[in-house]
Amino acid sequence: MYRVKIAIIPSEFFPMPPVKGGAVQTLLQLFCDWNEREKKHKITVFSTYNDKAVNLAKNYSHTEYCYIYGKNSIRWYPYRLVKKIMLLLSVELPSPYMFILRRTIKKQVYDIVLFENVLCNAKWFLGKSACPVILHLHNDYVTQKTKKYLNSFSKVIAVSKFIENRIQSVGYAKTEVLYNGIEQGRFLIRKDYQQKENIIVFSGRLVPEKGVKELIDACLRIEDIKFKLMIMGKLQGKYGLELQKLAKDSDKIEFTGYIDNNKIQDILSRTTIAVIPSLWEEPFPLSAIEFIAAGIPVIATNSGGLTELLSDDCAIFLERNAFLIENLKNAIKNLLLDKTKREEMSKAALDRAKLFTDEIYCRNFNNILENFVNGKHI
Numbered sequence: 001m002y003r004v005k006i007a008i009i010p011s012e013f014f015p016m017p018p019v020k021g022g023a024v025q026t027l028l029q030l031f032c033d034w035n036e037r038e039k040k041h042k043i044t045v046f047s048t049y050n051d052k053a054v055n056l057a058k059n060y061s062h063t064e065y066c067y068i069y070g071k072n073s074i075r076w077y078p079y080r081l082v083k084k085i086m087l088l089l090s091v092e093l094p095s096p097y098m099f100i101l102r103r104t105i106k107k108q109v110y111d112i113v114l115f116e117n118v119l120c121n122a123k124w125f126l127g128k129s130a131c132p133v134i135l136h137l138h139n140d141y142v143t144q145k146t147k148k149y150l151n152s153f154s155k156v157i158a159v160s161k162f163i164e165n166r167i168q169s170v171g172y173a174k175t176e177v178l179y180n181g182i183e184q185g186r187f188l189i190r191k192d193y194q195q196k197e198n199i200i201v202f203s204g205r206l207v208p209e210k211g212v213k214e215l216i217d218a219c220l221r222i223e224d225i226k227f228k229l230m231i232m233g234k235l236q237g238k239y240g241l242e243l244q245k246l247a248k249d250s251d252k253i254e255f256t257g258y259i260d261n262n263k264i265q266d267i268l269s270r271t272t273i274a275v276i277p278s279l280w281e282e283p284f285p286l287s288a289i290e291f292i293a294a295g296i297p298v299i300a301t302n303s304g305g306l307t308e309l310l311s312d313d314c315a316i317f318l319e320r321n322a323f324l325i326e327n328l329k330n331a332i333k334n335l336l337l338d339k340t341k342r343e344e345m346s347k348a349a350l351d352r353a354k355l356f357t358d359e360i361y362c363r364n365f366n367n368i369l370e371n372f373v374n375g376k377h378i
Contacts, residue, residue: 002042002062004373007105007131010116012097015050016065017057021261023286024117024138027180027361032063034362041369044110046101068100094124105131111373119146126152134372136178139283140304142166155372159284160305176368179308180284181361184353186265187293198227198272198336201296203264203287206233206240211277211301211324213239216246216253218277218328225336227252230267234258268294272342273335276300277328279320284309293353297345299331309356313348 014022018029028045035041039062047053049067057065083093094102102124105113110131115122117138125133132154140163142150150156150172157178158164164175200219204210212231219229229252235244247253259267268274274291276282281304288309291298298315300306301324307317316335318327335342 002040004041004111004369005109006041006043006369007108007110007113008043008045008116009101009114009118009121010045010047011118012048012068012095012121014048015053015067016045016047017053019050019052019056021258026261026286027138028116030181030183030358031362031365032060034358034366036060036062038366040366044108046104048097066104068097068104094121098124112369114369117141119149122153123149132372134369137163137167139163140166140281142170144170147171157368160308162281162305162308163283178364178368179356179361180286180289181356181358182286182289182293183358184293187268187290188295188350198225199267199270200227200229200332201232201267201271201274201291202229202277203232203259203274203290204276204285206231206235206243208239209278209280211279212243213246214279214325215275215277215328216243218325218332219252220247220250221325221329222333225333227272227336229253230256230271232256232259232264232267264290265294268296271296273332274298275328275332276306277318277324278303278306280304282306289353289356292349293356295346295350297335297342297349299328299335311348311352314345314352315349 008028010016010025010028014020014025016025016028018025032043032045035043043063044066045063046066046068049069054067086093098121105125113125113131113133115133115135117136119135119137119141122133122135126149134155134157135153136157138159147170150167150170155174155176156167156172157176158167159178159180161177164177167175202212202215206212231254234257235255268290274296276288276298278301284305288298288306292314298310300310300315300317301320302317303320316331318324318331
């Protein structure tokens with residue numbers, strides 16, 4: 001007998017199971033895999049259609065994956081045409097995906113309808129479902145525009161205290177923090193420190209707010225030390241061209257492109273230092289957990305949830321100010337020259353990572369949902 005009947009609605013842009021990646025989808029799949037082992041709940045995950053995902057979904061007995069054709073499907077052409085016409089009349093309609101999803105959900109009864117990081121799209125369901133609706137917020141989408149939607153949720157789960165504080169700052173109090181976690185076993189293999197080349201790693205979206213340009217600039221200023229900066233992420237758009245132009249005359253910089261999640265550990269096992277030079281407020285990045293799970297010393301900016309995830313023993317924190325590039329250069333250079341410091345930080349990183357395992361994440365997630373259904377929530 002299942003304890004809780006849960007409908008989960010992630011973004012429509014990545015299929016489930018996560019055959020095309022996506023941090024939120026990866027976390028959600030951890031919970032589905034855990035539930036498959038524990039057999040606690042009946043989970044229904046709604047997803048955009050993908051052939052490979054459909055085949056993987058057949059392996060699950062306690063999670064049902066319900067597929068909806070994406071907005072680019074030819075079968076949605078008439079609806080898209082109507083949607084454009086209505087927009088001209090200042091009438092907003094949901095995406096084709098959300099249109100079908102809303103109609104499907106209304107025919108079912110769930111103990112919880114859980115929205116994974118889709119605050120704006122949730123507006124099409126709020127007040128229209130008899131089921132309690134919970135939001136799991138992974139990013140800082142809290143604005144005056146979205147504030148009005150928050151009070152319609154039965155509860156909001158935040159990925160960090162930073163995100164929780166942002167939610168509470170607009171007057172919403174029914175919050176709880178759920179820190180992210182990862183499966184850490186595959187990251188534990190570390191190559192010896194006697195490797196021939198120092199490798200510095202950045203992993204994430206290549207966008208201005210991630211501080212990638214500042215990191216490249218800092219590394220170009222480091223002389224007389226042999227190292228390679230490996231930038232893991234997809235180059236795209238004007239910013240991607242700017243990064244390539246900045247690094248084109250240097251043999252220190254390597255753009256790897258997108259790295260499949262199953263291959264990242266090979267690079268991390270050889271990494272000397274990881275850098276998170278974010279200019280924005282980081283919610284709670286999975287890449288940071290991967291770094292410390294691999295025992296990698298981290299240099300990071302003092303931003304958002306990073307100060308909750310990392311500690312002073314395993315990370316060097318830098319302020320986001322006019323001196324950031326110079327401070328990045330000095331922090332990287334000094335750490336490359338100090339093997340003892342790196343080894344101490346590596347041990348501290350492995351200890352810190354024990355707080356953010358997939359098992360802890362899934363059990364805490366489960367407790368939040370069960371406590372809500374049992375009336376033990378705020």
